[in-house]
């Protein structure tokens with residue numbers, strides 16, 4: 234039997250639980266100030282890429298990228314990011330694949346990697362060149378080989 238005292242107590246308990254639950258959920262989403270500023274800057278730019286001049290295989294991979302990488306945040310976030318080299322992409326794709334519920338298979342991950350490496354070598358060429366100029370010689374050779382590999386797979 235619920236007495237006059239028990240009902241308010243129950244409501245209070247439920248409200249407290251809701252508060253705790255809410256703050257836990259927010260904590261999980263919280264980005265540090267630096268990351269938050271960076272992702273906001275990335276998201277300000279275009280949310281699509283004109284792929285009409287890219288090889289057909291890369292155009293197909295763009296579809297996978299736009300579908301999988303826009304589930305949790307805007308596609309403009311990766312499109313306008315400062316990441317451009319093959320290893321930067323592998324690192325971030327793996328990081329995103331590991332997020333709960335990402336639903337990105339290894340096969341999808343590879344297609345997205347090929348797309349992002351190809352796209353960076355064309356659309357972000359200045360950024361790629363600047364990064365390569367700063368890299369250690371071995372790193373530079375390795376990155377160039379990885380870019381070449383993607384091109385030789387898709388270019389006709």
Ligand code: HEC
Pocket residue numbers: 264268271272301302303304305306310311314316325326328329330332333334335337345
């Ligand atoms: C399951 C949700 C989810 C999916 C799917 C997802 N992301 Fe993210 N992404 C996040 C979250 C959360 C952050 C911010 C925290 C972080 O960087 O880990 C983020 C941040 C980013 C950043 C900014 C990282 C930084 O710190 O500068 C890039 C770039 C990015 N994502 C690219 C991608 C790409 C590319 C894909 C597709 C392979 C993708 N995301 C798919 C959740 C997701």
